[in-house]
Amino acid sequence: MHNGEAIVAACHELAAISSDTGQLTRCYLTPEHARANALLAEWMVEAGMTTWQDAAGNQWGRFEGRDPALPALVLGSHSDSVINAGHFDGPLGVLLAIAVVARLNASCERPARSVEVVAFADEEGTRFGTALLGSRAVAGTWDPAWWDIIGRDGLTLRQAFFDFGLDPARIGEAARTPESIAGYLEAHIEQGPVLEAERRSLGVVTAIAGARRFQISIGGEAGHAGTTPLELRRDALAGAAEAIVAIETLARAAGIVATVGSLETYPGAVNVIPGEVRMSLDIRAERDEDRDRTLEAIQESCGRIGESRGLAWRWHETHAAPAVACAPRLIESLSEAIGTDDGPVRHLTSGAGHDGMAMAHVCDIGMLFVRCYKGISHHPDESVQARDVSDALEAMTSAVTRLAG
Template sequence: MEINGSRFADHINTLAEIGKIGETGVCRLAHSKEDRQAVDVVKGWMEEAGLETRIDCFGNLIGRLEGKDQDKPILMLGSHIDSQPYGGRFDGTAGALGGIEVVHTLKDQGIDPNRTIEVVCFSDEEGSRFNKGVFGVRGLIGQLEEGELKRKDKNGVTRLEALREFGVEPDVSQSPVYQPGDIEAFLELHIEQGPVLEADNKPVGIVSAISGPIWLTVTLEGFAGHAGSVPMNLRQDAFLGAATITKEFNELVRNEGTPNTVGTVGSIQNFPNSRNIISEKVEFTIDLRDIDIEARTNLEKKLYQIIEKTASELNLEYSVSEDTKSEPRYCADWIKDIMKQEDEKLGFQSPVLMSGPFHDALFMSYISDYGMIFVRCEKGISHNPLEYAEMDDLQKGVELLYHTAAKIAQS
């Protein structure tokens, strides 16, 4: 193995101490003090690898190694180091630190790349704090939306305030930073967050595509009343509406979705949230994903019908906001071919598989060819402190990333 496996493992384990919860969990919310502490530590590792570093106005940490030919489109590697509030040690982190290890190994091998390489730790991939993620990568490619900096977390802190506390001055006028043609390829390593590699008994997989997510926020408004005195047939119960929609949405996905369709209600806010008051207002999120865009569109239409029907039957007002909507994006064949060639030399026999979760790579695909490498994780668990990947598997993934990146960097 050409990468320095012990150095990579030490970086993984050291970063896991920042925002540590329990024995194995991590909480590093976007733009938080823990996030900034992690960025500063990783920035130091980038500089040790020979990268010139900067933190941009979106909170992205970017390291750059100049190539011999300045006219060539650059090679970009990366992922994220922010986490879910109840997250694990490897989600995002493995890819971000794997990208640094690739450059450090090039330095160790005395290789000066023909094309410039950048390693990026993207800001707020997870989206859990402000209910809209992949902020940093969307800033780089010009996909920020109106009001992004006004979005508030559950404590009423705006993204603008959080970024300033993080230590940068946000400037959406700087977006986009990269144009199509600036980047030859974007490569991202990530734990699978699914059970396929474990079922195949393979440490590493080559990704074929990322399914497209839809994120919706549904608001239902009824009328508050005394839980003991309002008859059941006269109630306008917003929470009952949310429960009904959740149940019917689940049944819709199970009965009419493809094998790759997944649907989730993940966050709910209830007002006035008292045990003896009928709920007046409920806001909840819906996450719908599929690799098949036609199948997803059909389910989306039927979901709206469920919402409208439920609100009508329960005499509720409703609104739906679309927070994210992305089409499935396919990995570049030429990058997959390089991965397969290098994988064969390494003897990993890695299978090809799709990604249900979205990643920074999905958005980079709008301006660049991209490729992804997955690493086996135990029982497919992620977004949970029980998330676990064997270090040997992670090192194999980074080794394949290194050989793929070196081939592209020298092309």
């Protein structure tokens, strides 16, 4: 894997390991996970690394530096996928990391510190509904309550560990100490359209946005659509519509993102005024204080809408993750490695979650974004250009050479 074309070809080869015929689905602790680890281990060995699978099922490789006692620089991403996935979300970062080590191995001088590559086994959470299981194990933030989670196939996480050949009692062995890691770098497709719109191949991530999610119930009163005057209605859907516009307006003014992605009406008949609406809210920002301040404004606005329309609001928070800032020294190293004659390097916030959110508990993190076609992700149309991947390989190699000394 010496250039972008070879890395793209390897991504396609890895994508052939799937539980579904004709589409990519590769979940945690499955036979496909084991086959992917085996293939990645082969490529790691070819690049000059020693390899192992840790107690959580993550696949590792290590390229020894001149001073093995120094903390290692870790590169990587994830090897699992969503259902009917694209070929690059996750695997591109793993294969770029392997290619970087291959270049280091081919150079005249080894770096001072060792460089490790990790393919995290569960970032997406497709099988068990809890994301970042692989990287959380490495960060030492594994929650014992997860053992009883029942996956999509009816098996508990504990049983899946046994079936895969792992011992749940040894999960703590996957954890790394802050003293053993000098930093974590991940290359990833942008999963957004900014780089493409600006005709840039690469960008540097400054932070991974903090997200909060809610299930919201709006209670009104059902009634006949033909006989109830508008002024006497308690239409839950009309209130929801007004709230959605307010959510967009407030988020836009704050410079953050907020999305209502799910909306259900009850009773759901064409000739009945909706008496209840259930909808979701996903709100994200680079800074938690901006997100939470906007959320408070949204809730106040919804309260006013409820008062004016006679509606009752119930909020249930289903997810909360704090924003994670990338380390200034790693942002600087990646930015210098990209370089550009077209002005400053593009810095972006990642609106999507990544393994770096877990790794930040144990070390500094940095991320490089690679342009992807129309920002499409989690879909078979996910696509990158080989020349952009070559640019990413040059930048990552430069940054790693500097950081690993």
